[in-house]
Amino acid sequence: MSALTLEQEKVLKAWAARYPAPIMGLVEALRQVQRWHRCVTDEDEEYLARLFDVPRVRIHEVATFFPSFTQKPTGRHRIGICRGLSCSLAGSQSMCSCLEKKLGIKEGASTPDGRFSLETMECLGACEQGPALMVNDELKGAATEESISHLLEELE
Amino acid sequence: MTKLLTAHFDEPKLHELETYRRLGGYEGLKKALAMGREALMAEMGKSNLRGLGGAGFGAAMKWSTVPPESKNPGPRYVVANCDESEPGCFKDRVLVTRNPHQLIEGLLIAAFAIDAYRAFIFIRGEYEVQYKILEKALDEARAAGLIGACSIDLMRGAGAYISGLDTALLETMEGKKAWPRQPPPFPTAAGLMGRPTVVNNVETLCMAPHIVLHGGDWFVKLGTPKSGGTVLFSVSGHVADPGVYEFPMGTPLKDILTAAGGVRGGKKLKAVIPGGVSTPVMTSDELDTPMDFEGPRAKGTFLGAGGVIVLDETVDMVMVAHNIERFLSHESCGQCTPCRQGSFWHERILERALSGGGTAEDLVALERAGENITGQVICALGDTVGVVTRALMKKFPEDFKSRFPERRG
Numbered sequence: 001m002s003a004l005t006l007e008q009e010k011v012l013k014a015w016a017a018r019y020p021a022p023i024m025g026l027v028e029a030l031r032q033v034q035r036w037h038r039c040v041t042d043e044d045e046e047y048l049a050r051l052f053d054v055p056r057v058r059i060h061e062v063a064t065f066f067p068s069f070t071q072k073p074t075g076r077h078r079i080g081i082c083r084g085l086s087c088s089l090a091g092s093q094s095m096c097s098c099l100e101k102k103l104g105i106k107e108g109a110s111t112p113d114g115r116f117s118l119e120t121m122e123c124l125g126a127c128e129q130g131p132a133l134m135v136n137d138e139l140k141g142a143a144t145e146e147s148i149s150h151l152l153e154e155l156e
Numbered sequence: 157m158t159k160l161l162t163a164h165f166d167e168p169k170l171h172e173l174e175t176y177r178r179l180g181g182y183e184g185l186k187k188a189l190a191m192g193r194e195a196l197m198a199e200m201g202k203s204n205l206r207g208l209g210g211a212g213f214g215a216a217m218k219w220s221t222v223p224p225e226s227k228n229p230g231p232r233y234v235v236a237n238c239d240e241s242e243p244g245c246f247k248d249r250v251l252v253t254r255n256p257h258q259l260i261e262g263l264l265i266a267a268f269a270i271d272a273y274r275a276f277i278f279i280r281g282e283y284e285v286q287y288k289i290l291e292k293a294l295d296e297a298r299a300a301g302l303i304g305a306c307s308i309d310l311m312r313g314a315g316a317y318i319s320g321l322d323t324a325l326l327e328t329m330e331g332k333k334a335w336p337r338q339p340p341p342f343p344t345a346a347g348l349m350g351r352p353t354v355v356n357n358v359e360t361l362c363m364a365p366h367i368v369l370h371g372g373d374w375f376v377k378l379g380t381p382k383s384g385g386t387v388l389f390s391v392s393g394h395v396a397d398p399g400v401y402e403f404p405m406g407t408p409l410k411d412i413l414t415a416a417g418g419v420r421g422g423k424k425l426k427a428v429i430p431g432g433v434s435t436p437v438m439t440s441d442e443l444d445t446p447m448d449f450e451g452p453r454a455k456g457t458f459l460g461a462g463g464v465i466v467l468d469e470t471v472d473m474v475m476v477a478h479n480i481e482r483f484l485s486h487e488s489c490g491q492c493t494p495c496r497q498g499s500f501w502h503e504r505i506l507e508r509a510l511s512g513g514g515t516a517e518d519l520v521a522l523e524r525a526g527e528n529i530t531g532q533v534i535c536a537l538g539d540t541v542g543v544v545t546r547a548l549m550k551k552f553p554e555d556f557k558s559r560f561p562e563r564r565g
Contacts, residue, residue: 019309019329020231020274021349026331027314031281052331065333065489066314068281084243085433085479086392086465122317122483123243124282127390127463128398137284 004047008036016051023052026062030069038073067121075110075117077155080134081143084123090130095143096120102152116155158378160366160386161359162402165254171289173296176257182302184365188265191368196269200364202372204384209237209320209357210431210461211536212383212449215364221344222270222352232272232352235329236263236361238279238286239313239320242432243483244463247388248358250400252279252286255362256293260308262361265368267306270354274307278325281312317487321535322355324489335491336535357461359388379405383448387459391416393466394423406451410443412464423468427551431460433480434540436547437473456547473555474514477545478506484541495538498529502542514560522549 004012011032015025026048033044040063049056063069081087081096096118100106103116110117126132129141135151169175176182188196200216207213222232236259240248252259259277267275279287290310297303311329313319319328323337326348347353363385367375376384383405389412392398396417403412409428419425425440430447436457438445445451452459467476485499502525505518526542533539549556 019311021330023331024311024329024349027328028312031312031314058332061333062331066316068314083479084483085429085476086244086398088475088479089393089465089467089471121315122486123241123245125240125246125249125280127244127246127392127465128400130392134282139282139285 003043004033004036009047012048012051023054026052026059027066030059030063030066034069038076038078039070073110073114075115077116078119078134078136079116080119080121080124081107082122082124082126082130082132082134083120084127084130086127087123087130087132092131092143095131095133095145095148098145098148102148116152158386158404159402160378161251161255161258161362161388162400170255171253171257171293173257173293173300176255180369181257181365182261184368185261185264185268185302188268188364188368193269193271196265196368199367199372200269203363203367203375204372204379204382205360205363205367205375206383206449207357208359208363208387208461210242210458212459215356215360218344218356219266219269219354221342222354223345225271228352230351231274232270233348233354234263234267234270234272234275235325235348235353235355236275236277236358237320237322237325237355238277238283238358239325240283240358240461241280241317241320242434242461242463243480244390244392244429244432244465245461246390246392247400247462249283249286250390251358251362251388252283253289256286256290257297258362258365259290259358260293260297260303262364263308264303264306265364266354266356266361270352272354273305274309276309276311276329276348278311278313278319278329280319281314287312316489317483318489318535318537321537324535325355326353333489335489336537338534380446380448380450382450383459387447387462389447389462389464391464391466393429393464394420394468394471395466396420403447405448406446408443409438409445409447409464412447413443413466416464416466419466419468421468423470425466426469426471427467427473429463429465429467431458432463433465433483434537434544435460435463436544437467437476437551439551472559473548473552474506474509474559477548478503478510480544481506481541484537487537488541489537492533492535492538494529494532495535495541498525498538499541501525502545506545509559516560516562519549519556519560522546 015029016022045059131143133140205215319334324334328334343353481502485503
């Protein structure tokens, strides 16, 4: 289950208090729950609606607009591959196929054990080091079959 | 060759306050505070500094449209836009990574200019490393008493390209989905939480300390009469040495390609996208174009945010069109129907052509679609839909003819 602990509620309340208006902390609060639960759950939305004192649909609207937020849990490790033009020229498509093969899943899916999820992403701002990968919060450039093998071994 | 923003990039600890100050950092801020608001605005005005996030709007002009405190009492804000997400652009990432204090100094100068006591740096969520660098730099600056009465706070986006557009950025900051606003009012009149707000790109703000230190006249002379100073180019694609290169405004495109090592692997150049994927393509015959805000415009394209993408002879321009329209379709916020539907159908038609199902009628449809998109939407993303494809069709008709053949019977 994904109930928030008191400690977690404290963190979210801090976001609601940080900026000139409480609601300005919403995107950061959503980033935070996405990190904890690997998605934004119904309970999270309910809690944030109470915290920010807005209708729940306001929270849902934002949670479903931004690509960083998901409604279903991502894998423990979220791997994104950039499909921007520069990364495409650098071979991001074949790196995506390589990841699909090694993980045994299609882009957009998670491994059955919940360890990895794979998605394509728009430009990651690392065009000079394509094909670029986003691994959890970390940008990794110049992906090769070899670097991908190492990466997958390293991630628990 | 004069370099401003990247001048000390070979200093390994440039990101630390001590090094930055040793090299003259925060002297611009000191001078700005000493010279006063009016003199500061005069220097900025003389500099012809243009908005380097892509729009090219005069920076001093933007600052001067903020109503004075006496006419609009209450808080006013400055926001540094570090949401850089245009495919082909990565200079803001490099600027923040290597020299975060330069941005902080520029932001404080802008805040002083418009009498703001609260400033923000809005950074895309994917730039986690840069977020931490900025956090640390802000702590250093605060501890050294440099930030004074103005507070600077950080804020992150959540993966939407459109958040980089000023009014959509403000919506994001206000905890809403990133739908661009239809001006007027412009943000300088009613921006963040309805208050006067200046939103400037990272690179634009980084220029401010240099202008203050050396004067507006000096700055404008570095560039061209209408585009002052220098500009950063993010060079990627089929070049030997991709990276960020700083040049005076008006430098010919070919010099930028040469600096980046030229086309890699002994291949021939086919085309260059000059300013990020939303700027129409240029051919290998247009390499003499001076790269300032005016030069590319004379060729039907834009300097944009300086995201130079180099395409060699092996590239299929239908693939390029598809990649770009798919990007726009994915990033369309959905608010305006012409953009939402137009980008979606561009993507589908181009995808079908790539898998062998294109027809000559499709080409006509692509040509006609633009009439119903550009100018019919709220923001610059929507205005771009189809434009890039039509430029590719015009300049590389052979690529399109083979993907969209006449079908008989």
